[in-house]
Amino acid sequence: xxxxxxxxxxxxxxxxxxxxxxxxxxxxxxxxxxxxxxxxxxxxxxxxxxxxxxxxxxxxxxxxxxxxxxxxxxxxxxxxxxxxxxxxxxxxxxxxxxxxxxxxxxxxxxxxxx
Numbered sequence: 001x002x003x004x005x006x007x008x009x010x011x012x013x014x015x016x017x018x019x020x021x022x023x024x025x026x027x028x029x030x031x032x033x034x035x036x037x038x039x040x041x042x043x044x045x046x047x048x049x050x051x052x053x054x055x056x057x058x059x060x061x062x063x064x065x066x067x068x069x070x071x072x073x074x075x076x077x078x079x080x081x082x083x084x085x086x087x088x089x090x091x092x093x094x095x096x097x098x099x100x101x102x103x104x105x106x107x108x109x110x111x112x113x114x
Contacts, residue, residue, distance in 0.1 A: 013057035021056015066106020074098035
């Protein structure tokens, strides 16, 4: 859909930064996957490619904001679980929902800044 949007004369984004954002975020998550395969699944790496493209469409500040927001949301959820004694340090928590939440947060806040 971003490719079709790029054909419009008054589109708000850049396809080159979308491509670079996808490569950067995908590569970053791939490094995290290779460092600790038990901590980050390959599905998160594949999801990060699309997330990087969507966030990169609006520029690098949006990529950084969306990425940071995903990790902050995941950390807050994990912290609440630990405080509520529902989880420990070694409890596995799926990261995909927080990655998507970070993308939505980055898009909502980054769209106003762009």
